[in-house]
Amino acid sequence: MSVQPRPGEEPGGGAGGFLGQVISGAALLVLLALHMIAQHFVVPEGLRDYAAVIDWLRSPIVVVLELAFLAFVTWHALLGVRAIIFDYGFSTSTERWITRAFAVIGVATVVYGTWLLYAVISAA
Amino acid sequence: MSEQRPVTPAPAARPVERRRGWWGWFDPRGRRLGGWAFALNRLTGLGLVAYLYLHLGVLALLARGPEAWDAFVDFALNPLVLVGDVVLIFGMLFHGLNGLRVGLVGYGVVASRQAALFVGLMIIGAIVLVVATLRVFA
DSSP: OOOOOOTTOOSSSSHHHHHHHHHHHHHHHHHHHHHHIIIIITSTTSSOOHHHHHHHTTOHHHHHHHHHHHHHHHHHHHHHHHHHHHTTOOOHHHHHHHHHHHHHHHHHHHHHHHHHHHHHHHHO | OOOOOOOOOOOOOOOHHHHHOGGGGGOOTTOOHHHHHHHHHHHHHHHHHHHHHHHHHHHHHHHTOHHHHHHHHHHTTSHHHHHHHHHHHHHHHHHHHHHHHHHHHHTTTTGGGHHHHHHHHHHHHHHHHHHHHHHHTO
């Protein structure tokens, strides 16, 4: 049995992308595990009700961890989709535009998530 | 003295998936376990990206107040949603653990034992999935 990757199977759209995927992936292994345990598995019905969510978000540590999770998961997700798209072969200039588009989507995602967190905390 | 021959690097092989289109992900011809892991890694990755944005959309209910959020919490206890949760956990476990293997092997760590590493990680993932499924339906 072999699980040797074939040529081109490495994710990330190049060596830099691969390193980015490894770094963000390693961070996500920890942050996602924390998120799943703290947000779901230790909660009786798997999801906190509104009052419990607000109470939970009063902790600055929770807020920092959730924001870090959002940043790393967005980075990892969009870098991964970019790598899949790049596998289908585009010119260098098109790849540059695709990278810019994903950068805009990534920043918008993190800004939206941060705003949402702020809106929920400040509304309480 | 041996004759010096010019060394020409072999041209980089194009990914099988690019040659066959995205259907190549499911093409069993010449595909080894690593190829299936690759295809499933990409499928779970795309599913998780879709879920990321769905999750952010659902979390917007928190900004609409307690009625909107608590109604969603009730909806999330629907058995079909719980089955979706198990599928999601499978995707996270496979993508995360296979990604760990790809990262380690990519940097030469346990590269010679990667088949054993893959099987070991998948066994761990299966155990965690069973525990998580029991927890979801508890």
